Amino acid sequence: MxxxxxxxxxxxxxxxxxxxxxxxxxxxxxxxxxxxxxxxxxxxxxxxxxxxxxxxxxxxxxxxxxxxxxxxxxxxxxxxxxGLTEEYSQDDSARVIVDHLEDMSEPERRQLRAMIEAFARNRQQE
CATH class of the missing domain: 1.10.260.40 (lambda repressor-like DNA-binding domains)
Structure with missing residues (x-):
């Protein structure tokens, strides 16, 4: 081993x-x-x-x-x-968002959430 x-x-x-x-x-x-x-x-x-x-x-x-x-x-x-590991996403993009979330203001968080939800809605409509 x-x-x-x-x-x-x-x-x-x-x-x-x-x-x-x-x-x-x-x-x-x-x-x-x-x-x-x-x-x-x-x-x-x-x-x-x-x-x-x-x-x-x-x-x-x-x-x-x-x-x-x-x-x-x-x-x-x-x-x-x-030896602890976390799995967020295959390309680590979710981890990056989580890492920086605490540094964002409340308006920035709302804006990010709105963007993510808009992407999800557009994907569902395709």
Whole structure:
């Protein structure tokens, strides 16, 4: 039996930092909590070398530093540390909507809902 490497959070952090083109120090600074999110800690996380599971507060600060929704980081941490997975849709589009829903204002949520319902009605009429 082949043991799979669980590194979802590590990969997410490494890939996002590369995408943003920022240093470990910049992530720590942008987190707003340099005591929780240090350059060394981010480096260890990226290389899947953490001994402890990151706390919710730490993931929230990391989310600020990487401009990612905390929910996305929590999901990746659940997959990496506990083997938890969620299935939203085959192409992950539903997950993206759920991740950003909390950041949307009530009018934006209503607009998104109206758009989705309009697409569903049009599909039914075809």
């Amino acid at each position: 082949v043991e799979e490497t669980r590194d979802q959070l590590s990969r997410l952090v490494r890939d996002r930092r590369a995408e943003l083109g920022i240093s470990l120090a910049k992530v720590a600074q942008a987190s707003g909590d340099p005591d929780q999110v240090t350059p060394t800690w981010v480096n260890r996380l990226e290389h899947n070398q953490l001994k402890e599971i990151p706390s919710g507060a730490r993931l929230e600060a990391l989310g600020r530093g990487l401009q990612l929704p905390p929910r996305q980081l929590a999901r990746a941490a659940g997959a990496q540390y506990w």
